[in-house]
Amino acid sequence: MTSRLTPVLSRIDTDLSASLDRLLDLMRLKSISTDPAYKAECARAADWLVTDLKSIGIDAQTYETPGHPMVMGHIDGPENSSAPHLVFYGHYDVQPVDPINLWSSDPFDPQVENTAKGKVIRGRGSSDDKGQLMTFIEACRAWKSEHGALPCEITFFFEGEEESGSPSLVPFMQEHKDKLKGDVALICDTGLFGHDTPAIVTMLRGLMGEEIVITAANKDLHSGMFGGIARNPIRVLTKLLAGLHDDSGRVTLPGFYDGVPELSDDLRAQWDALGFEPEQFLGDVGLKIPAGEDGKSGLQMIWSEPTLEFNGIIGGYTGKGFKTVLPSQASVKLSARLVGDQDPHKIRAALHKYITANLPEDCTVEFNPHGASKASVMATDHPAFEKARNALSDEWPKEAAFIGCGGSIPIAGHFKKVVGVDAMLIGFGRDDDQIHSPNEKYDVECFHKGMRSWARILDAVSQD
Amino acid sequence: MTSRLTPVLSRIDTDLSASLDRLLDLMRLKSISTDPAYKAECARAADWLVTDLKSIGIDAQTYETPGHPMVMGHIDGPENSSAPHLVFYGHYDVQPVDPINLWSSDPFDPQVENTAKGKVIRGRGSSDDKGQLMTFIEACRAWKSEHGALPCEITFFFEGEEESGSPSLVPFMQEHKDKLKGDVALICDTGLFGHDTPAIVTMLRGLMGEEIVITAANKDLHSGMFGGIARNPIRVLTKLLAGLHDDSGRVTLPGFYDGVPELSDDLRAQWDALGFEPEQFLGDVGLKIPAGEDGKSGLQMIWSEPTLEFNGIIGGYTGKGFKTVLPSQASVKLSARLVGDQDPHKIRAALHKYITANLPEDCTVEFNPHGASKASVMATDHPAFEKARNALSDEWPKEAAFIGCGGSIPIAGHFKKVVGVDAMLIGFGRDDDQIHSPNEKYDVECFHKGMRSWARILDAVSQD
Known part of the structure; x- marks a missing residue:
């Protein structure tokens, strides 16, 4: 001193x-x-x-x-x-x-x-x-x-x-x-x-946020009268969202990982020394299994790996009880946490392309961007x-x-x-x-x- | 007369x-x-x-x-x-x-x-x-x-x-x-x-309704702090729902089609004579492509084939703007329209089994049944x-x-x-x-x- x-x-x-x-x-x-x-x-x-x-x-x-x-x-x-x-x-x-x-x-x-x-x-x-x-x-x-x-x-x-x-x-x-x-x-x-x-x-981490609104019929339909023949936008949306991660937890959008760096040996050593216990970190909020990509450490998952998370989803009847409606719309708010040199604009474009390419012909999609920071x-x-x-x-x-x-x-x-x-x-x-x-x-x-x-x-x- | x-x-x-x-x-x-x-x-x-x-x-x-x-x-x-x-x-x-x-x-x-x-x-x-x-x-x-x-x-x-x-x-x-x-x-x-x-x-058609509530963390989490390592129940739910229909539009639950009869030649002839135009029926509500199982006619889709529809979905932040929350819960209300001799109780059991078997270990599920009629x-x-x-x-x-x-x-x-x-x-x-x-x-x-x-x-x- x-x-x-x-x-x-x-x-x-x-x-x-x-x-x-x-x-x-x-x-x-x-x-x-x-x-x-x-x-x-x-x-x-x-x-x-x-x-x-x-x-x-x-x-x-x-x-x-x-x-x-x-x-x-x-x-x-x-x-x-x-x-x-x-x-x-x-x-x-x-x-x-x-x-x-x-x-x-x-x-x-x-x-x-x-x-x-x-x-x-x-x-x-x-x-x-x-x-x-x-x-x-x-x-x-x-x-x-x-x-x-x-x-x-x-x-x-x-x-x-x-x-x-x-x-x-x-x-x-x-x-x-x-x-x-x-x-x-x-x-x-x-x-x-x-x-x-x-x-x-x-x-x-940076952020790329997007709201995706999928519209099928021009009004809510009765699932008895129309169920089976009319497009269900919740089904369309859930199918699209399910395709965004593969079984190992990796995001499937082409180019998503462009610019994601390898963790340096120096940082890896520092982080290992921190003795982070994913089980304890997750245990505090009632979880136990690290949900990120296979093979990544807990700190990598939250600090140096990108994510694509669904922050909110809504469609159809969500009140008490039941309504056998076949909704007109379903929407999701999602956001990607970005690392390294990932480009939020390129990722947004890849997301738009994926959704648009896989959307049934009689559905429409509206994109509402929300923020883009590297x-x-x-x-x-x-x-x-x-x-x-x-x-x-x-x-x-x-x-x-x-x-x-x-x-x-x-x-x-x-x-x-x-x-x-x-x-x-x-x-x-x-x-x-x-x-x-x-x-x-x-x-x-x-x-x-x-x-x-x-x-x-x-x-x-x-x-x- | x-x-x-x-x-x-x-x-x-x-x-x-x-x-x-x-x-x-x-x-x-x-x-x-x-x-x-x-x-x-x-x-x-x-x-x-x-x-x-x-x-x-x-x-x-x-x-x-x-x-x-x-x-x-x-x-x-x-x-x-x-x-x-x-x-x-x-x-x-x-x-x-x-x-x-x-x-x-x-x-x-x-x-x-x-x-x-x-x-x-x-x-x-x-x-x-x-x-x-x-x-x-x-x-x-x-x-x-x-x-x-x-x-x-x-x-x-x-x-x-x-x-x-x-x-x-x-x-x-x-x-x-x-x-x-x-x-x-x-x-x-x-x-x-x-x-x-x-x-x-x-x-x-009969009806089998069910609400499925999936809980991951015991509270809503910040997607910056926890995103990547914590389980996202919307992602879990959308993946589960996406697995309920195959690419041809058939429901994948084992035994779902037990009791679904073939359409008789007599009824098929009567229905053909009705001159039903799916394109017009759907066109009235802004759609155009019959969304049911490949190879079925429009009237079969709405009268003599079963369905499994998502009537409502909700999870996370769904208000105006954005909140990068990683929600604790996500839920869906779904219903099956049943035909012939399909058994709503067996189908409910098959649904529970599918969800439970494919649920990540650190999630819990609550089922709320809603109606069962053949x-x-x-x-x-x-x-x-x-x-x-x-x-x-x-x-x-x-x-x-x-x-x-x-x-x-x-x-x-x-x-x-x-x-x-x-x-x-x-x-x-x-x-x-x-x-x-x-x-x-x-x-x-x-x-x-x-x-x-x-x-x-x-x-x-x-x-x-």
Whole structure:
């Protein structure tokens, strides 16, 4: 441990209670971005962050958008330093609190609670994302108070629309590209792997969504009068969908696997070391057999292999009891999770071609596209990645790993596409944080070790 | 034509206007059986029928049930006659009238209207079933007024719960089995074939319904986090359903076709003569290709072949837009139309076995049965069948045929099972009558020729 890091870590330990108070203060602001009733509270949260950043000597201000304000702050690093310029992203808005009756306490009157599993910060936004973004601000505050300056140039960037689709994000990033163009972006909106393995997400799956509506007859028919002679669109649809996977679980669309890379030996070793137990992961939700392609490991199935999933299906009579109807329409919403260099547009085209080619002549099909994003794969060769991984390993009981993420975190892709910067996604949430749900919490341990983690990362990446 | 028939037909022609007035009178009673608000109106309709039957000299009365009253009437035939005892069934209750705003006139203020296609009786119940049952009563009235007596023993049986599931029907028939035990039952609740081919329905398909609910995970999952490793019940269900029909359209369940008879040469000839055009039948509802098993004719597909249809399917997110959920459940409601001697219970067992055997180990399935009735196939060897067919052929421009009916008409099965009597289903409705829908009508021509048809049938079946 370098001598300059030691006092920073001590400062973080000593000031934990004050750090918690500041977080609780921010959490009291009801910054629910999706509900117009809370517009003023969102603006107040943005202002709170500006005031807080200024209190550490960071030059900060809010920026109006058509929705909720953005917050940006900036502080220079040491002169003539070769340390990288870091751009830190978090979001100050939170999810709605419904169903409110399932909360054991007021979601906007946060408390530090003692529980059987340890101390937790209870309240909306504790984990997603106010608690997480404050780990970084608090680490900077401790560093600044010990050394009078930060070890590298840092840009702070906070959004207030993440929970409501980020409508202003890309235009804003385009407009402020120059300010956001650091060497590495840091995004604190993810979690630990398992209970205490720190992780840097370096692979995020992309998404291609499509709704397919098949119409046979021009109205619902009586299955007695027409059953047997008239085309049943549910039968047509189920047959088409059943043809999309072969018996080994592979997607049958021609070209679907174009651009899917082999897992590198290095990543395979890191992932094996994580000791992921598919049976336990699935057991938690009542399942037991990994359902992906034969021969792939559990982590490959959720991180580095593509999927084609049916998210919703409907057709005919679905109410109580029975109606012997022969429906006019049946539809499915499906989505592919994409990896590596898979092209969502080519896959959509292959899907259209398959459906159209196999559709009975007297049916029609309507396609409603929904989203198309390629996977984000970070170029981990920037030295900051390996340095951050070592810094995290020093703080936590287990070795840190570069991992994947099955879902998409659009901001990571935006940093890459709009600003041209790779992002390190590092966060300290736990699986049981109940984000987006009643009784959201953030472990005090995660908050505390999260601050210490960032101090270690600042130290590590800012020196050769 | 026999000399005794001629005056009866003349009487019917002469009295058409009075017959229409009586029908309109009955139609003014709002006998909607499913809506408790109309209970008194149902009772009034039953009383109306009793009064009307008595006016022809028929001994009639209402019978209380837990629901709406039954009406039974009886009149003896000539002494020492070998003429059969006929039991005539119809129902005096009607469907609700919603959506009322789509009616062009008051559904319970019936009128005879001139239309481009001829005169029609407009109003609720005109075709289903008040107009149809009155064709028989009016034929008896005309016969009685000309000859002072009817040519055979007749029992009249009118139900008031047909449009609300007939809850009292079977218990009532069991209790009054002796009175209902004629030689042949007549049921007037069906239609002509095409525009003007009279028909006797002698085959009704049975039904086996089942809801299948497949559960994978114990809650809905995020398709990013779990997609690829967790079982998707929509995928499981669509694969199972796709396996239920082979490429030729045959149902794959073992034993499904046990008891399906070959079509007799006689029926095949009658059906060929009907000149059924599948393309036109399907064209009316926007389809064009008969979707049944390869090598079967259109009429076979809807009358004498079994089906296995999916009536409703649902799973996952089916609202507007998209939700990349990996659902916990997916379910289907399916039903088989059965013919010949197919056994609904064996078929249900085969279905359960197929689903259970092919279900992934970490899924569960729940089966909810819905109905099981065998097909009704009338023993057309009673001479009344052939006599009635000839009588109908005499009245209408086209030759009458024994036909099938794709749906089920439970009363026909009850006559067979409870009373042990085969039924002749003869009716004069047309496809465009809009029964169960706004602006229901019954062609005056059908009403008129319907009365004349029954007079001819009474004449034909009551003599050797």
